[in-house]
Amino acid sequence: MLDPKLIRANLEEVAQGLAKRGFTLDVELLRSLEEERKAIQIKTENLQSERNSRSKNIGKAKAAGEDIAPLMSQVEQLKQDLAAAEAELHLVQQNLDDYLSGVPNIPAAEVPEGASEDDNVEVRRWGKPREFDFEVKDHVDLGAELSGLDFDTASKITGARFAVMKGGIARLHRALIQLMLDTHLAEHGYEEVNVPYIVNADSLFGTGQLPKFEEDLFKLNDERGFYLIPTAEVPVTNLLRDTLLDKEATLPLKFVAHTPCFRSEAGSHGRDTRGMIRQHQFEKVELVQFVKPEQSDEALEALTGHAEAILQKLGLPYRTVILCGGDIGFSSAKTYDIEVWVPSQNKYREISSCSNFRDFQARRLKARYRDPETGKPALLHTLNGSGLAIGRTLLAVLENYQQADGSVLVPEALQPYMGGLTRIGG
RNA sequence: GGAAGGGUGGCAGAGUGGUUGAAUGCACCGGUCUUGAAAACCGGCGUAGGUUAAUAGCCUACCCAGGGUUCAAAUCCCUGCCCUUCCGCCA
Secondary structure, three states: OOOHHHHHHOHHHHHHHHHOOOOOOOHHHHHHHHHHHHHHHHHHHHHHHHHHHHHHHHHHHHHOOOOOHHHHHHOHHHHHHHHHHHHHHHHHHHHHHHHHOOOOOOOOOOOOOOOOHHHOEEEEEEOOOOOOOOOOOOHHHHHHHOOOEEHHHHHHHOOOOOOEEOHHHHHHHHHHHHHHHHHHHHOOOOEEOOOOOEEOHHHHHHHOOOOOOHHHOOEOOOOOOOEEOOOOHHHHHHHHOOEEEOOOOOOOEEEEEEEEEEOOOOOOOOOOOOOOOOOOEEEEEEEEEEEOHHHHHHHHHHHHHHHHHHHHHHOOOEEEEEOOOOOOOOOOOEEEEEEEEEHHHOEEEEEEEEEEEEOHHHHHHOEEEEOOOOOOEEEOEEEEEEEEEHHHHHHHHHHHOEOOOOOEEOOHHHHHHHOOOOEEOO
């Protein structure tokens, strides 16, 4: 949620900032709702003030043993007027809130202009795609030949966009999780957390998935309105919902969590239907940071580096792009995508998305700290990024480390987690 | 699943329908004292919204959430959520 004061004071500038992401702010609607709100609020508060003072007088008169009947008759009409004004105010405020909760974050100044992912700008590249002297296979064929990846059985058990992993590949999958968690703990200073995979609607509102993106979620058939998490971002960022950190709290707070993620992939029919790229259920190691506002720009660079470090350890070529205005997520002010080299597709594919949300989520969450300078509560800045998506990393390892005989070498960094195994198959 | 008791400031914890935004303690901030610190003492200290040039004043709201009763609700009533204790069940 954007700062209502900012919108009020700088309506045109806000609209201009949002235009960069192709969002048209309804300036006229906001202006008229705001005028209405102001008038009704003042009227309501005046009535409340009058009620309060009259009620106090009644109390005093009663205590003094005076006759309160005349005072009571004066207050009759007031009660009705107040009820009407309060109802009206409630309605306008609801309309304002409904509209504002659907307004996305303003892209940072350095976010490039553009309409789609084609306009994202590469900021760096690491590693060189390997030259193959044989016909490369994709991970689906490799996995099938190794009897380690089975999409047909998964579709029997559940349906499309699920996978069964077995043997060395299942273990490789687990090894990736361990490597990532251990690296972020020991080398990047994150604290490991284990969180619920089922969340309530308030949590999803806090991070911005609701109210706009409900169709992307799996909702449980449960009267409590629970959802499966689409990312650990939701439960981990909500650790600080409705929280005011005291002055002694050490910032930044850095959490890493491994969770499954569940996405309905509504609207992506026909895209990436083969293999592990786009599944209804996948696992991810997620990095989340809560930082002081003045540190969030820097923190995004660091966090992105933490995710990149995993790819470097694995020896997987990647490039990092900054998302353009048209491609950036709803809650984000600035996002870097890290894209790993996928030999079978001969291109880089997203494996991590690292975002600075500034105070956009924190305002919805009421995640605050006490600013030691002013002694006053202030909104934190939140950031998160995949560090990394496990399924896609597995896919990248299989394809980039494949051998002519169909076997797959185990990257050195993973061998300790594989009981010293250096090769799968062959 | 059954029974009972709770949810109040950053934390702990009082609170009888009416000068209660809320006692008290801790924490925190300022001061006195001290070579310095601690202790003691004095003072201050909630959040949000509105109005405003104002982080001054004034007004409003907020005691888990949402409804209700009342001239007036932290206090009474209803619903929901959560927590604690006991019993039952269970990985």
